[in-house]
Amino acid sequence: MKTNKKVQKMNNVQKSEKETAVKVTALAIIPKPMILLSPQNVPTTAGVTEAPETVTVPTVVEGAPQQATLKAPLATATAETDLDITTIHPSADNHRKTFNDTSLQELADSIREVGVLQAIAVRPRTEGGYEIIYGERRYRASLLAGAKTIKANIYNNVTDDEAEDMSLSENLQREQVRPTEEAKAFKRLLEKGRYDMYSLVSRFGRSEKYIYTRLKLNELYAPIGELLDNETITVSVAEEISTYEPNIQKDVYEKHLKEDSGDNWTGYTLNLFRKHFEKCYTTDLEQYKFDKTECKACVHNAANYNLFAEHNGCGHCTNRKCLETKNAAHVAKETEKLLKSDPKLVIARPYYGSRNDTALQKLDKKGHEIKDFDYNVSAREFPKAPEAPQKEQFTEPTEYEQAVQTFEQRNEEYARKVEELNRKKEEGRIKTYVKVGQTEPELCYVEINKKETAPVTIETLQERDKRFKQLSVEKIVADTKKVVRENDYPESPFTQYEDGMLYFIMLTKLQRKHYPLCGIKDQPIRLDEKQRMKIVAKLTDAQKTVIKRDFINHFLCEDAYGDNSASKLLRDFANMHFPDQYGLAKATHEEEYQKRHERLEERINEIKKTEKAAAKKTEAMPTPTAGKQEEPLTEAKKGKAGNDKAA
Incomplete structure (x- = not known):
């Protein structure tokens, strides 16, 4: 009898599974001190093979770089035998908690046709029967297939730790294991102390980076782990998310991964996810000018909890509030340095362009005068001196010489522009200001007319003082609104x-x-x-x-509208103060309603009488005899019947 294609496919799957799986008969541990996961001893990405997104484990060729020694005696199995399936019991310590129903049914179909190709591993129970060490999926599929017996290897005198290691090791080498289950398995093996990072790499043929990123999945926010198990997000995206703080993970889930989230990222590739994540959550520290010594060791620096991430020497900050505070303090400090160097300088708040509002608030609270430009005023930046090329940056002497020539030309142009602006400043044609930029202050200038070049008088200073007083009151009112809205009232009588x-x-x-x-x-x-x-x-x-x-x-x-509460209160209010006018309006509209109501009642009664008469007529009609129904007359028969009647 020919085997159908589906059964042949399942046979091939079982045979391949048997050929590629490493039979666990002993736990060989390579002696080496435990490797701690810390930034100091984790190797860089150079020379590390990038781990694929799939969790499929390839065939592992058991060969250690040095002679393996055994930490525990070999667990010797008896000869392969068929056991009564009713005597088999799953282990409560099995790390695998989920089984795909479709996959189980396919395996059950295969077992129904050709049986179990690879034996499961069991050990005797003190209360009788056997406990599964590994192979629970084959056991479950055999139950679905209605099997009476199952092929098994019996291991006697196996401790709980040995049984757990055998189970984890065997399951880690199967294709069906989920990334989250794989992560838990690696964690358990390390926690038991029977493996370290070095021996895990050797035992399972995975790179240290692969195992480390899988271990990070244990820190994944639980709902995101469910999305990974359901294949709603890719494992690479999940690994990226797991490197960030719990509060950020939760926020990403609520705003971008939850089913009803407005800006949904579930279908994103890793690169697209990183792009959007960078925009919403992290900031490249390289672009900031303040001293970042503290940031390099900060827990909010992504470089410190994603050891294999590619980044510059500064990393990416995930605490934007702290970053903004430090940056604003730096910008305000540098602005005050410029103001001290030239007492005539005034801080400008341009209408156009970017500015650091937090730094401006700091400077404002310190009493510095700030000039607000309207949309008609255009503030232009002073030219910046070009940077001289460094010889060590060039490999060819000719390239360095060309760079020097370009620098000299740009430097001459810069000196010419500065000289021209200084001349205009002396002539009173421009006025210089300090523009508070996002990361540093910048000198800018504004072209002014004759009216603006008039000397400062007592009246103009008094007007400024008046305006400053108004600003002070406006700020007090703004803060007072915040105080009143955010605080609860104390217990006191109404005054x-x-x-x-x-x-x-x-x-x-x-x-x-x-x-x-x-x-x-x-x-x-x-x-x-x-x-x-x-x-x-x-x-x-x-x-x-x-x-x-x-x-x-x-x-x-x-x-008030319709019959709502406000409408009822309004009618009571009117009846209380204007009873005659309200009574007339009420009586008029109620009388109108009554007439319409009576007409509709008459029509309803007529319809009821008609329906009642039709019902009586239907009851009076004779019922056709059962088994013989009157044959409907065709046009020809009707004509013939008419002729007979006429004759």
């Missing part, structure tokens, strides 16, 4: 002063017809702040009543 504040607010809704009651006559516009303050200072009971009722009137009329 008379607060009552006056309430009337000050409610006066904004006072109807114009009530202005005379409050002492305001012949004014078509709304009350201004001064008028309201004047009224609040001398409120009478009659005025308070009208102000409150106008306030209620306004908001109930604005919010």
Whole structure:
């Protein structure tokens, strides 16, 4: 009998599995001190083979660079035998917790046709039967296939640690293992002390970088690990995420990987993910000018927790608040140095271009004068001196000579521009400022007219002082709003002063017809702040009543619609103060509704009578006899019946 293609395929899978798997009969450990995972002793990426994204483990040729010694006696198996499947029990310590239903069913189909090609490993239990050391997937598939027995190797006198190592080692060499399960397995092997990094590399034929990145998956935020297991994200993306702090991982999941997230990154390749991650979460420290000595050892520097990441000498910062604070302090300090070098300089806040607002706030709090430019003013940067070429940067003498010639030409052009600008400055045609840039201060200049070159007078200084006072009040108000909004009220009685504040607010809704009651006559516009303050200072009971009722009137009329709560309150308010007018309106519309209601009731009753008569007529009709139904007349039969009747 010919075997179908599906069975042949599964046979090939089992045979390949048997050929490529390394049979674990002993745990050979190469003696070497434990290698700690630290930046000092982890090798650089040079010479390390890049680990592929797939978790498939290739065939491992067991050959150590030095003679292996045994840490534990060999675990010798009995001859391969068929055991009653009911005596087999899974191990509670099996690191593999998930099994693909489709894959299990395919394996069960293969076992149903040709049986189990590679025996599972078991050990005797004290309570009877056998416990699986490895091969639970084949055991589960055999149960699905309805097998009565299963091929097994029995290992006697195997300790729990040995059984666990055998299970982990065997499963790590199979294609079906998930990256998260592989990560847990490597971690367990290291924690047990039976392997170190060196022996793991030798034992499983994986690079140190591969094992290290798999171990980092143990630090992956749990929901992201589920996305990896479901193949929603690639293993390379998951490894990249695992190198960052837990709070960043959680934020990435909530905003960019969760199913309902607006900016979803689940389908991104590693390069595309890094591009977007850099934009949202990390910053290259190389572009900043402040002293980064502390940053090199900081826990928020990505270079310190991704040992194999490619980066410059500074790394990437993930704590943007700290980065912004340090950068702003540096920029403010450098700006003050420029101001001390030339007392006539003034800080500029240009309308166009980038600026460091945090540094500007620091300088403002220190009392430095800041000139705000409007959109009509264009501030131009002073030319910067070119950098001289260094001879050691060039391999050919001719290239260095050409670079020197280019530098000399640019330097001459720079000197000419500086001389021209200095002449314009002396003539009063330009004015220099300090522009507070993102990473450093820069000198800039503005072309000015004759009016702006007028000498500073007492009046102009007094105007500046007046403006500074206004700015001070504006800032106090802004901070006060923040204090009031963010803090809760202390327990205290409602004061008379607060009552006056309430009337000050409610006066904004006072109807114009009530202005005379409050002492305001012949004014078509709304009350201004001064008028309201004047009224609040001398409120009478009659005025308070009208102000409150106008306030209620306004908001109930604005919010009332249909049969909502505001509508009910509005009707009660009208009935309370205008019962006659409200009663007339209510009676008019209710009478109109009653007439329409009566007409609709008449139509409903007529329809009911018609339906009742039709039902009686249907009940009175004779029921056709069962088993013999009247044959419908065709046109020909109808014609014949008519002729017979006529005859």
